Amino acid sequence: MTRSTSTSVDGGGLEDASISSLIPTVSKAHRNLAGSLLAEVGLAAGQQFVLMLLWKASPTSQADLTKQLMIEPPTAAKMLARLEKAGFIERRRSAADGRVVLVSLTESGRALEAPVTSIWTRLEEQTTSDLTPAEQAQLRHLLSRVTRSLTADGDPGPPEAAARQAAR
Amino acid sequence: MTRSTSTSVDGGGLEDASISSLIPTVSKAHRNLAGSLLAEVGLAAGQQFVLMLLWKASPTSQADLTKQLMIEPPTAAKMLARLEKAGFIERRRSAADGRVVLVSLTESGRALEAPVTSIWTRLEEQTTSDLTPAEQAQLRHLLSRVTRSLTADGDPGPPEAAARQAAR
DNA sequence: GACCTAGCATTAGCCGGCTAACTATTATTC
DNA sequence: GAATAATAGTTAGCCGGCTAATGCTAGGTC
Numbered sequence: 389m390t391r392s393t394s395t396s397v398d399g400g401g402l403e404d405a406s407i408s409s410l411i412p413t414v415s416k417a418h419r420n421l422a423g424s425l426l427a428e429v430g431l432a433a434g435q436q437f438v439l440m441l442l443w444k445a446s447p448t449s450q451a452d453l454t455k456q457l458m459i460e461p462p463t464a465a466k467m468l469a470r471l472e473k474a475g476f477i478e479r480r481r482s483a484a485d486g487r488v489v490l491v492s493l494t495e496s497g498r499a500l501e502a503p504v505t506s507i508w509t510r511l512e513e514q515t516t517s518d519l520t521p522a523e524q525a526q527l528r529h530l531l532s533r534v535t536r537s538l539t540a541d542g543d544p545g546p547p548e549a550a551a552r553q554a555a556r
Numbered sequence: 557m558t559r560s561t562s563t564s565v566d567g568g569g570l571e572d573a574s575i576s577s578l579i580p581t582v583s584k585a586h587r588n589l590a591g592s593l594l595a596e597v598g599l600a601a602g603q604q605f606v607l608m609l610l611w612k613a614s615p616t617s618q619a620d621l622t623k624q625l626m627i628e629p630p631t632a633a634k635m636l637a638r639l640e641k642a643g644f645i646e647r648r649r650s651a652a653d654g655r656v657v658l659v660s661l662t663e664s665g666r667a668l669e670a671p672v673t674s675i676w677t678r679l680e681e682q683t684t685s686d687l688t689p690a691e692q693a694q695l696r697h698l699l700s701r702v703t704r705s706l707t708a709d710g711d712p713g714p715p716e717a718a719a720r721q722a723a724r
Numbered sequence: 725g726a727c728c729t730a731g732c733a734t735t736a737g738c739c740g741g742c743t744a745a746c747t748a749t750t751a752t753t754c
Numbered sequence: 755g756a757a758t759a760a761t762a763g764t765t766a767g768c769c770g771g772c773t774a775a776t777g778c779t780a781g782g783t784c
Contacts, residue, residue, distance in 0.1 A: 407692065408586065408680045410699040413626075415583030416771080417706035418576065423739095423772085432739055451762060458581075463741055465764060470739075487749045487762040512576045518705045523698060524575065530687065530695045531578040537686045538585035584741080591742085591769095600769055619732060631771055633734060638769075655732040655779045729782075735775085742769080752759070 407534070418515060425507045429500055435471060436504050442477065442493045443501050449482070450489045476500065575702070586683060593675045597668055603639055604672050610645065610661045611669050617650070618657040644668065 405413070423433035431439075441456055442448060454464040468491060471477045476497035482488040516524050573581075591601035599607075609624055610616060622632040636659060639645045644665035650656040684692050 405696070405700075406676075406680050407683050407696060407699070408590070408676065410696060410703070411583050411586045411683075414699050414703045414706065415579050416626075417703050418579045419740095419771090421706050422576070434740055449762085454762095458584075459740085460742060461763065462743085462765080467740070485750070485762085489763070508574075508576065512574050514705060514708075515575050515579075515702055516705070517708075518701045519698065526694065527698045527702070528573070528575060528578060530691060530698070531575070531582050532573075533686045534683055534695070535578070535582045535585050537682060537684070538582065538589050540682075540685075587741090587770095602770055617732085622732095627770085628772060629733065630735080630773085635770070653732090653780075657733065725784105727783080729780100731780080732778085734777080737773090739772080740770090743767090745765085747764075748762085750759100750761075752757100754755105754757080 418511075421514065422511055425511055426504070428507070429503050430474065431500070431504070432470075435467065435476075436508065438467060438471060439476065439493070439497060439500055439504060442491065442497065447490045447492045450479070450491055453491060471497075579702075586679075589682065590679055593679055594672070596675070597671050598642065599668070599672070600638075603635065603644075604676065606635060606639060607644065607661070607665060607668055607672060610659065610665065615658045615660045618647070618659055621659060639665075 419433050422436075426433060426436055437457055438453060441453055450464060450468065451461075453468070454461050457464065459467075468477065468479060472479055475494055478492050478494055479489050480492075482490050519527065587601050590604075594601060594604055605625055606621060609621055618632060618636065619629075621636075622629050625632065627635075636645065636647060640647055643662055646660050646662055647657050648660075650658050687695065
């Protein structure tokens with residue numbers, strides 16, 4: 389069974405699709421692979437990002453996690469609730485500030501660091517398996533610039549800004 | 557307030573993030589922009605793909621749409637149910653084959669073609685606003701190759717296996 | 725005709741993402 | 755000190771994605 393992935397609307401050829409079609413396609417393929425790899429350790433696609441932050445700083449406030457993950461508070465709340473239910477993290481209200489909820493790793497959560505790091509490496513390897521190091525750097529650079537363009541909040545601003553942009 | 561987007565785990569700089577982190581980031585930014593643009597015409601991010609297919613061939617079976625969108629049947633069923641509820645499409649069982657459900661555009665659905673096409677163009681323009689035509693072609697090429705690597709179903713295996721797989 | 729298989733669609737339920745609306749707490753300001 | 759503003763989380767509800775399980779229809783085979 390050929391497991392296909394991605395949402396596209398263009399014809400068969402991938403090459404000539406619009407970038408707006410290719411981005412969801414590659415992202416879904418990547419998410420699906422990540423999900424199937426992470427399922428080995430009982431995680432769903434996306435949950436690794438939370439743990440990665442906690443491995444760097446274990447008691448972290450939910451607001452901090454939300455900012456670093458660049459997601460909205462309700463999304464974080466649901467994710468953390470599931471991770472807590474799964475036994476990978478714990479949540480308790482801060483004594484110093486009654487508004488904040490501190491999130492910390494449990495032993496099970498800490499135990500995932502090595503396997504998830506390994507999975508993450510494997511994922512990156514498969515993602516870039518067809519690219520030379522130079523191409524990888526190029527892709528990183530292009531994706532970074534596209535992200536900036538997409539998060540530029542509409543208009544490019546005053547003329548000077550547009551000129552700066554055209555000159556790059 | 558700077559509306560941020562994407563899920564990342566790497567430090568501040570985008571450039572040096574792994575491609576596995578950049579892909580979800582750029583995808584989320586792209587989806588968010590698409591969603592806010594499509595909201596103008598009452599669509600949610602993703603629904604445009606269904607309509608794009610129907611503009612090319614209006615009575616299309618649900619199974620066909622599912623295959624072309626490269627999503628799973630339940631996902632298609634829910635999306636189509638919403639689009640039907642919103643009045644953009646209609647569904648009826650085929651008389652020729654009692655298993656298939658034929659999906660066709662309503663007038664409202666057809667009326668979205670021009671505005672959505674315009675939105676799609678604007679989206680692509682903002683996505684590529686910082687890239688030269690050569691860089692756009694390069695990005696398309698790189699994304700296509702990465703997609704192929706990600707959907708390669710694990711290891712490429714020994715030469716004979718690859719040949720077998722190619723023959724299916 | 726009876727049986728079995730294949731194909732199409734739906735339901736239930738989970739995961740990640742969002743907005744809107746709400747509560748609770750802390751910080752400011754007067 | 756009281757009223758107000760800012761901050762942190764939660765709840766409800768929607769959207770797109772998935773798997774597993776179910777039902778229904780059409781095609782074969784005997």
